[in-house]
Amino acid sequence: MATSSKISLVTGASRGIGAAIARALGRQGGLVAVHYGKHRDEAESVCDDIFKAGGKAIAVAADMGSESEIVAMFQKVDEEFGTLDSLVNNAGGIIAVKSIADIDVATVERVLAVNLAGPIYCCREAVKRMSAARGGRGGSIVNISSMAAVLGGLPHEVHYAASKGGIDSLTIGLAREVATEGVRVNAIRPGVIDTPIHDSFHGASFARDFSINLPMKRAGTAEEVAEAAIWLLSQSASYITGAILNVSGGR
Numbered sequence: 001m002a003t004s005s006k007i008s009l010v011t012g013a014s015r016g017i018g019a020a021i022a023r024a025l026g027r028q029g030g031l032v033a034v035h036y037g038k039h040r041d042e043a044e045s046v047c048d049d050i051f052k053a054g055g056k057a058i059a060v061a062a063d064m065g066s067e068s069e070i071v072a073m074f075q076k077v078d079e080e081f082g083t084l085d086s087l088v089n090n091a092g093g094i095i096a097v098k099s100i101a102d103i104d105v106a107t108v109e110r111v112l113a114v115n116l117a118g119p120i121y122c123c124r125e126a127v128k129r130m131s132a133a134r135g136g137r138g139g140s141i142v143n144i145s146s147m148a149a150v151l152g153g154l155p156h157e158v159h160y161a162a163s164k165g166g167i168d169s170l171t172i173g174l175a176r177e178v179a180t181e182g183v184r185v186n187a188i189r190p191g192v193i194d195t196p197i198h199d200s201f202h203g204a205s206f207a208r209d210f211s212i213n214l215p216m217k218r219a220g221t222a223e224e225v226a227e228a229a230i231w232l233l234s235q236s237a238s239y240i241t242g243a244i245l246n247v248s249g250g251r
Helices: 016-027 040-052 067-080 105-130 158-177 196-202 206-213 222-233
Strands: 007-010 031-036 056-061 086-089 139-144 183-190 244-247
Touching: 007 016, 007 067, 016 031, 016 040, 016 056, 016 086, 016 222, 031 040, 031 067, 040 056, 056 067, 067 105, 086 105, 086 222, 105 139, 105 158, 105 183, 139 158, 139 222, 158 183, 158 244, 183 222, 222 244
Parallel strands: 007 031, 007 086, 031 056, 086 139, 139 183, 183 244
Antiparallel strands: none
16 A cells, blocks of 8 residues: 655544545555544544554644634644645535525624635645745645535525535636646535535435435445545646546536
């Protein structure tokens, strides 16, 4: 198995897609910062899995809606591991299921803070460290968007879809901005993936029940999304930047 000493930060890595990506990086022998918002025990469990696979890991907490906590998270990674090589912006949430006619200020502000402003701040901190124009050695960023960005989202989740549309624009624009600075920026649009993100709103069986509507007649797995992320982060994708890869089973 190939080994790597690369330093990676994966946000929202205590569960689901983020955890799968963090574990995959750990299997390569990398140093992985496993970010969590609320689920400390689960983040620590992911770290344990990474250690068992031959990598190194730390759990780092931050509210993705707080700029100051995001800055402190990056500083902790600097102190514990050194200069970042890879960032995966995975953290995000639906926040609430509401029609636009019933949407409230708190929901709008929170979904945009966590799903869009947070990744922007993370990209800022990563580019400051990675950019060759700023003395860095280059790096790779993968943003986790959603098919909701192009399909408009599930019923009463338009606000979530809009925030993910912003991730698409962030990816394309930032990729062009840092294209000559040794930093690649790409995104993945997962479709219906069998993870806990829908549990609080649609029930734990949602992804499996909804699969009849999908071209492949099944939901995807977090591990399938992780495989795509690992490839985009790697040198195998060295001439790819500003790309958005649908991992959606044809949806």
